[in-house]
Amino acid sequence: xxxxxxxxxxxxxxxxxxxxxxxxxxxxxxxxxxxxxxxxxxxxxxxxxxxxxxxxxxxxxxxxxxxxxxxxxxxxxxxxxxxxxxxxxxxxxxxxxxxxxxxxxxxxxxxxxxxxxxxxxxxxxxxxxxxxxxxxxxxxxxxxxxxxxxxxxxxxxxxxxxxxxxxxxxxxxxxxxxxxxxxxxxxxxxxxxxxxxxxxxxxxxxxxxxxxxxxxxxxxxxxxxxxxxxxxxxxxxxxxxxxxxxxxxxxxxxxxxxxxxxxxxxxxxxxxxxxxxxxxxxxxxx
Amino acid sequence: xxxxxxxxxxxxxxxxxxxxxxxxxxxxxxxxxxxxxxxxxxxxxxxxxxxxxxxxxxxxxxxxxxxxxxxxxxxxxxxxxxxxxxxxxxxxxxxxxxxxxxxxxxxxxxxxxxxxxxxxxxxxxxxxxxxxxxxxxxxxxxxxxxxxxxxxxxxxxxxxxxxxxxxxxxxxxxxxxxxxxxxxxxxxxxxxxxxxxxxxxxxxxxxxxxxxxxxxxxxxxxxxxxxxxxxxxxxxxxxxxxxxxxxxxxxxxxxxxxxxxxxxxxxxxxxxxxxxxxxxxxxxx
Numbered sequence: 085x086x087x088x089x090x091x092x093x094x095x096x097x098x099x100x101x102x103x104x105x106x107x108x109x110x111x112x113x114x115x116x117x118x119x120x121x122x123x124x125x126x127x128x129x130x131x132x133x134x135x136x137x138x139x140x141x142x143x144x145x146x147x148x149x150x151x152x153x154x155x156x157x158x159x160x161x162x163x164x165x166x167x168x169x170x171x172x173x174x175x176x177x178x179x180x181x182x183x184x185x186x187x188x189x190x191x192x193x194x195x196x197x198x199x200x201x202x203x204x205x206x207x208x209x210x211x212x213x214x215x216x217x218x219x220x221x222x223x224x225x226x227x228x229x230x231x232x233x234x235x236x237x238x239x240x241x242x243x244x245x246x247x248x249x250x251x252x253x254x255x256x257x258x259x260x261x262x263x264x265x266x267x268x269x270x271x272x273x274x275x276x277x278x279x280x281x282x283x284x285x286x287x288x289x290x291x292x293x294x295x296x297x298x299x300x301x302x303x304x305x306x307x308x309x310x311x312x313x314x315x316x317x318x319x320x321x322x323x324x325x326x327x328x329x330x331x332x333x334x335x336x337x338x339x340x341x342x343x344x345x346x347x348x349x350x351x352x353x354x355x356x357x358x359x360x361x362x363x364x365x366x367x368x369x370x
Numbered sequence: 371x372x373x374x375x376x377x378x379x380x381x382x383x384x385x386x387x388x389x390x391x392x393x394x395x396x397x398x399x400x401x402x403x404x405x406x407x408x409x410x411x412x413x414x415x416x417x418x419x420x421x422x423x424x425x426x427x428x429x430x431x432x433x434x435x436x437x438x439x440x441x442x443x444x445x446x447x448x449x450x451x452x453x454x455x456x457x458x459x460x461x462x463x464x465x466x467x468x469x470x471x472x473x474x475x476x477x478x479x480x481x482x483x484x485x486x487x488x489x490x491x492x493x494x495x496x497x498x499x500x501x502x503x504x505x506x507x508x509x510x511x512x513x514x515x516x517x518x519x520x521x522x523x524x525x526x527x528x529x530x531x532x533x534x535x536x537x538x539x540x541x542x543x544x545x546x547x548x549x550x551x552x553x554x555x556x557x558x559x560x561x562x563x564x565x566x567x568x569x570x571x572x573x574x575x576x577x578x579x580x581x582x583x584x585x586x587x588x589x590x591x592x593x594x595x596x597x598x599x600x601x602x603x604x605x606x607x608x609x610x611x612x613x614x615x616x617x618x619x620x621x622x623x624x625x626x627x628x629x630x631x632x633x634x635x636x637x638x639x640x641x642x643x644x645x646x647x648x649x650x651x652x653x654x655x
Contacts, residue, residue, distance in 0.1 A: 115465060162647055169405065169464050173597075174646045177639035180594075184636035294590075298472060305469075337487075341480035348476030355470040356456045368466045 089211040093283045095323050096215070096222035097276050102303045102315035103229045104272035109301075110310035110366055111233055112265050113245030115172035118179030119300045121159075122270045124186050124292030126152040126277025131199040131287050132191045141205050145278040152274020157267040164259050179294050186289035198288025199281070208282050218279050225272055229312050232268075241265055242310075245366070295344075302347050305354050308364025317362060375506045377628045378621070383512035385620025386519045390574035391596035392603075392619075393526065393612035394567030400605035401542040401563055404467055408449050408474040410593025412568045416442035416575030417584035418482055421490040439572045446568025447561060449474055475590060482586040491583030515577055522570060523609060530609070535562050543608065591635075595619050598642045604652020611654055 101123060108114045126148040133139040133147055163174050192198055207217045232238055240261050243251045248258040281287045307318025326343055334342065359367035391413055398406045416438045424434035449471075457470050499510045530536035538559045541549035550556050574592070578584060599619045603611030619638070626637040645652075 163643075166646055166650065169468070170646045170650055172465065172468070173405075174643050177643045177646075180635050180639040181643070184633055188632050188636075298476070301469065338484060341483045344480040344483075345477045348473040348480070351473030351476070352453055352470045355462055355466045355473070356453075356460060359462060359466060368462070368469065 086211050089215040090283070091323065091327060092215045093211075093218045093279075095320055096218040097279045097283055098300075098303060098319045098323065099222045099316050100225045100276035100279070101273055101300055102307065102319050103225055103312060104269035104276070105300045106304045106309065106312070106315045107229060107232065107241075107265055107272075108269045110304060110308075110314075110364070111238065111245065112241045112262060113366075114262060114266065115169075115175070116266075116269075117172045117176035117301070118182070118294075118297050119269075119273055120292040120294070120296035121179050121182035122152045122156050122273040123277040123280065123296065124182055124289070125155050126274025127281040127287045127291070128186060128190050128199070128277075129274070130278030131202060131281040134203060135193065135199050135201050136191055138203070141202065141208060141282070145275060148278035149271045149275040152277065153267045153271030156270020156273075157263060160263060160266045164262065176294065176297070179292075179297050183289055183293055186292060190289060192288075196288075197290075198286055200286040202282060202285060204282060214282060218283070221275070221279065225275075226312060226316065229315075232265075233310075233312065237261075237264075298351075299347065302350055304361070305368075306350060306361050308361035309368070310366035311361075311364050314361055314363045373628075375504075377624050379506055379508055379512065380628075381621040381624030382617075383509065383515060383620070384623055385617045386512070386515035387574045387578055387592065388595055388599050388619050389519050389613050389616035390522060390570050390577075391592055392599040392616045393523070393609065394570040395593070395596045396600045396603075396605050396608045396612045397539070397563055397567045399600065400608055401539055401546070402560060403464055403546075404450075404454060405464060405471065406449075406567075407468065407471040407590070407593060408453075408478070409446070409567070409571055409596070410589035410591070411475045411478040412442050412446045412449070413571040413575040413578075413592055414482065414584060414586070414589035415445050415478065416572030417579035417588070418486065418490065420576045420579045421492050421584065424492055425490075435576045438576050439569050442572025442575060443565045443569040446571070447564045450560070450564045475593075479586050479589065486586065489583045489585045490579065492580045511581060515581075518573065518577070519613075522573065523613065526566075526570075527609060529566070535559060539563060543605070594642075595623065595638060598638055598645070600652075601642060601645050601650070602653055604654045606652070606654060611652055614654060615652070 101119065105116060105119050108116045129151045130141070130144040130148040133144040134141050139147070159178055163171060166174060190198070193200055204214070206213065208214045233241070240251065240256065244258045244261050251258050251261075280291075284291075303318040303322060304315055305318070306322060307316065308314025329339055329342060354361065355368070391409065395406060395409050398404050398409065419441045420434055420438035423429045423437050424431055427434075429437070453470050453474055454467050457466050462470075500507050501510065502508070530539060538549065538554040539562075541552075541554055542556070542559065546556070575584070578588065578592070596616075599615030600612060601615070602618055603613070603615030605611055622637060622641065623634055626634045
């Protein structure tokens, strides 16, 4: 049961990350390749405040949300002038830049590579409560994303993706929408980062490498671009599938590489056979 | 001051590897608009093949190196045929190919991880001799690398400027549609590009396995250094751009490694982002 709660919590965390990534990649067409950077910022802010300064975890989560949103805005701003493929490359570079920052400047508990020893309040204390709270937050994010994409703002986002010139002709600056949605996605990813820290009890820089960003791409790629249900579907399917690999009876050192290889195969398969994923409404056009 | 000279010579050695990887990447990127992340995989495959054939199967070192080069060339060609070809045929573009390429790189990386569990190295004493000039310690092997780079670039120059395939490649760099219209056999040229670029990456892989050793992470790492070198040098003139970019990156990594080793990847990628923002066509573009 403990383990099921843990899995449920993990799924909820990644659903939030996938929803946020889908807002920018699927709906707005901004090829974000470094979402793990914002996940890491959120995790480090929440865990750092809580472990080192004793800040209440609820407040720490709120701080994670706000700081990640601000960091996302600050890092997007210089990148607004570049488009297409180079944008993807720059965000991928950001992931490496942030990894070195976490690695060299990130706070750590003495004698370890990362942070542990979170003091969690009642809502996050037991594994059952933690699952319930995290799942509720994921549901809230889901509803928020659905509201966003169904609103005039959502229509504007799709216009940024498909017809930026038409948007500009209406006197609306596509870059304002990009900035807005990128910050919202960064904030949500940061919130997920804080929750991730609470789920794992321990964070270190290796959780936020390019591999994590690629994982996000796999999740929404499989589930479907520009689809909120797709974000949920991809995460649930892949985490459950991954979990089932453990029961194959393979030696434990092979499980990680096997998962990685499967993700690689999935990416290739998607790009060849179904670029919109299972229930997506948009595909990797370029 | 003398320390700086030492760092400089280290940088030159590194630049040699980067130059071999970067020029192949640039060749593929400039002519076919394929962002070939798995170029790093090809580099790594050659290193592991060299190790396996020489150390484990006991093949003569030169023979093992030659086989590793052939394997690298073949792997590169097959990646294009089996993966990129179908992606492009089904309407995928540059970004889709990039994602598929990441997939290839993930698969190979995990395979090597299972097989080797870490670093493999073929180092032998003969070529790793050092000699001392003034206060600077030089390695014979670094000169060997630079000689190989010079030979490879010379051969590439002749290939690009004295053969019909080379003419076709330069045509593709300038205007691929127009070249197809005037009768460049794009498919055939494409195969040649992948074979040549991959064997150059293989050459770098063999040398790296011999020198510092190969780890499952080496592929992506070296590839991105090559990418930054190519962005820095630009693709207007493939050979010149790659060698200038690689020399600069060799110096950057050597100096960063000497003064602030924990910030190497930060320096490389921060530089990449700055270049993309301000000068995506490269310094020489």
